Amino acid sequence: HQATKPPPSPSPLRTAKFFQSNMRILVTGGAGFIGSHLVDRLMENEKNEVVVADNYFTGSKDNLKKWIGHPRFELIRHDVTEPLLVEVDQIYHLACPASPIFYKHNPVKTIKTNVIGTLNMLGLAKRVGARILLTSTSEVYGDPLEHPQTESYWGNVNPIGVRSCYDEGKRVAETLMFDYHRQHGIEIRIARIFNTYGPRMNIDDGRVVSNFIAQALRDEPLTVQAPGTQTRSFCFVSDMVDGLIRLMEGENTGPINIGNPGEFTMLELAETVKELVNPDVEIKTVDNTPDDPRQRKPDISKAKELLGWEPKIKLRDGLPLMEEDFRLRLGVNKKI
Numbered sequence: 001h002q003a004t005k006p007p008p009s010p011s012p013l014r015t016a017k018f019f020q021s022n023m024r025i026l027v028t029g030g031a032g033f034i035g036s037h038l039v040d041r042l043m044e045n046e047k048n049e050v051v052v053a054d055n056y057f058t059g060s061k062d063n064l065k066k067w068i069g070h071p072r073f074e075l076i077r078h079d080v081t082e083p084l085l086v087e088v089d090q091i092y093h094l095a096c097p098a099s100p101i102f103y104k105h106n107p108v109k110t111i112k113t114n115v116i117g118t119l120n121m122l123g124l125a126k127r128v129g130a131r132i133l134l135t136s137t138s139e140v141y142g143d144p145l146e147h148p149q150t151e152s153y154w155g156n157v158n159p160i161g162v163r164s165c166y167d168e169g170k171r172v173a174e175t176l177m178f179d180y181h182r183q184h185g186i187e188i189r190i191a192r193i194f195n196t197y198g199p200r201m202n203i204d205d206g207r208v209v210s211n212f213i214a215q216a217l218r219d220e221p222l223t224v225q226a227p228g229t230q231t232r233s234f235c236f237v238s239d240m241v242d243g244l245i246r247l248m249e250g251e252n253t254g255p256i257n258i259g260n261p262g263e264f265t266m267l268e269l270a271e272t273v274k275e276l277v278n279p280d281v282e283i284k285t286v287d288n289t290p291d292d293p294r295q296r297k298p299d300i301s302k303a304k305e306l307l308g309w310e311p312k313i314k315l316r317d318g319l320p321l322m323e324e325d326f327r328l329r330l331g332v333n334k335k336i
């Protein structure tokens with residue numbers, strides 16, 4: 001017998017919306033790469049008030065500098081593994097390091113962020129009657145035995161490897177989301193995000209697109225990790241933000257894959273960056289890290305059908321936009 005409780009009553013803030021139509025939105029991890037682009041988009045709507053909670057582990061206030069001091073914006077230094085008391089209508093829960101070098105740096109903390117952090121945000125959602133969206137990941141499919149990956153695939157994840165703090169952490173976070181939904185009637189949304197790139201990525205955060213562009217601009221060899229035939233599918237950040245907002249505003253809990261199905265080997269990616277950014281740069285093969293998934297490509301039929309969403313920006317069009325941002329930040333002019 002499953003004990004299903006009725007949904008919690010709307011928060012006073014939501015009821016107050018009949019009188020005052022502002023929507024107060026919490027973005028955890030809003031000082032990070034995807035989070036800060038999401039904040040930009042949410043702030044464009046004058047009816048939104050945005051509260052960001054971030055501990056600045058991999059994010060930075062710099063990403064939000066244009067909003068600091070804005071009357072509809074608030075920035076809180078907060079670690080989501082601690083309880084948070086705010087009154088909001090929606091929660092975009094992104095807080096979690098996303099780059100392997102950062103999430104492996106302190107794996108126990110990564111698990112706490114995913115598990116205790118998500119539990120706290122669900123407790124908050126329950127108390128105030130807010131809708132909550134979790135940014136889960138394609139890593140829940142592990143080293144997938146199904147290709148492309150559909151949402152119904154349960155995955156092939158090593159529970160005890162060096163990536164497990166992230167992969168299994170996100171899997172538990174998804175479980176918590178569904179248990180709060182079933183047990184407490186919380187309105188949930190789960191996005192399974194595939195590799196995303198774009199301006200504002202941490203220059204030295206170790207992810208492949210940021211590495212290759214920074215290396216090309218610094219005239220350093222592009223480091224393709226062996227064998228180089230492993231694939232990823234890269235989504236430009238503006239498409240990602242659009243998908244996340246559609247998911248939050250729509251009626252489907254998910255999980256829904258959000259990503260760009262254009263699939264490339266890491267060697268192809270290196271060749272493309274070389275061609276577009278610096279034709280003189282060398283490409284070299286270096287050692288890989290354990291448990292690197294061999295292939296990854298989203299099946300986005302569900303996102304197309306249920307959200308009316310599909311990515312618009314091809315890799316070849318997105319890379320130059322990122323190059324421009326990296327040139328500015330690294331102070332490297334384009335050769336004429």
Ligand code: NAD
Nearest residue numbers: 029031032033034055056057058059079080096098195196
């Ligand atoms: P990011 O590292 O740039 O941003 C994460 C943000 O969360 C940072 O600002 C960081 O300081 C903050 N943070 C980390 N731990 C925290 C904690 N305990 N308390 C409060 N804040 C904390 O990463 P991103 O690429 O913007 O990713 C955002 C979300 O999307 C993450 O949940 C990530 O797992 C997910 N995701 C990203 C990708 C991708 O390719 N970028 C792919 C799959 C999933």
Ligand code: UDP
Nearest residue numbers: 082083084085119120121122123124126127
């Ligand atoms: N929580 C929070 N903010 C709130 C409400 C709850 O951070 O506004 C945290 C709370 O500290 C707890 C977690 O969310 O650790 C889960 O809360 P819930 O009420 O579901 O569980 P309980 O407190 O009964 O364990």
Ligand code: UDP
Nearest residue numbers: 100206207208209211223224225230266292
């Ligand atoms: N990779 C690479 N060179 C780098 C960094 C990463 O070839 O300098 C490869 C890595 O082995 C993996 C892919 O690029 O196969 C994507 O790695 P990333 O860390 O960007 O994201 P992941 O999808 O593994 O989380």
